[in-house]
Amino acid sequence: MSEEKRHHIRIYDHILLRLKPLKREEFEKKLENFREGKEKPWIDPIRPPGEVVKFESYLKRLREKDRELAGIMQILNQKLDRILIHLLGDDFLKGFQEVEANLSAGGLRVRLEEEPAVGDLYEIDLGLLPEWLFLKTFGEVVRVENCTDSECDVAFKFIWITEADQDKLVQHVFRQQVLQLQASRRVKKA
Template sequence: MTDSLNRRQSVRVTDRVMLAIHPVSAEKMQGVAKDFQQGISPYNQEGLADIQMFIGAQSALAKLRERDADLADFLQHLDNKMNIMLKQAKGGESPLDALIMRKANISANGIAFYTDSPARLDEIVEIHVVLLPAYTYVYSFGKVIACDPVTAEDESDCKFRVALEFVFLLEEDREKIIQHTFRQQSLALRNRRINP
């Protein structure tokens, strides 16, 4: 049982995701973990409601687009307009502003990505990742296990490849990542059969 669980968690895909990474203190992560042990979801933290609202709307629009593309486009424009107005009214930055579309290699054990900013080994970071096209939001903490200069084979304009190991990830979020990696692998295999 454990071997099959480890194999499921180790399945990796390279994919485009929306990603935001912020260094945090170990105390912040421990505080979130302690709250979780007392029944408080990590998603109840201040500032995460903006991301959840945005992701929820995008997920609903993606499902609606399959049935009625014109209505989904209209609602997407309304959502964009409301987001702009809210940002102007609130002022300042929200966690949404930090989400950047980038190529990442992800599994239920960790994530690696390219960046222009170096990271320190063993540094604890807060991770916001949105898995596309379903707009599945995952919030977690990770530890930097590698930060290497980019080589010519990496095919990236960035300067560093950073690898993170998840050190705090809810089991339901781990399962969301596993399901995403399997879907993406299945899609890649189907595309190879269609376009050999």
């Protein structure tokens, strides 16, 4: 599937979201530090650096040999992640809010209490449910509309996301689409 098509497949979903405004200079510094190998801004808070990459690599090779066993290993890994998240508790989930979002591999749209300006940059932490899969990306505000006294619809374009995280996001979107289609068919039959 082409990169552009992946960006247009969207769903409405409930996610965990944590936003941190960034000045353009801060973002440029993070990007520069990453290019120079000084910083990896999306290190997973529940695993040491490199562990995720190693696990994904092993899982990919296992999937080629035994798809069912790889599936079981992935489920067990997700369960261990949930246990770690539970043990870390409030420290890990601090600042996350459960929100309804229009989500794709290229960005998201959410209803926020504040009204950012188009062009503002944010560090975006996403928690995908029910998998409890956490991703970090960086986004730029591309649209602000339907503002009331207390809320606005804000659209973000992802400007920096790892390919692995984008793949996980696409898989989540497809899974949710299948579930939504199955639910709508059941409603039509009833």
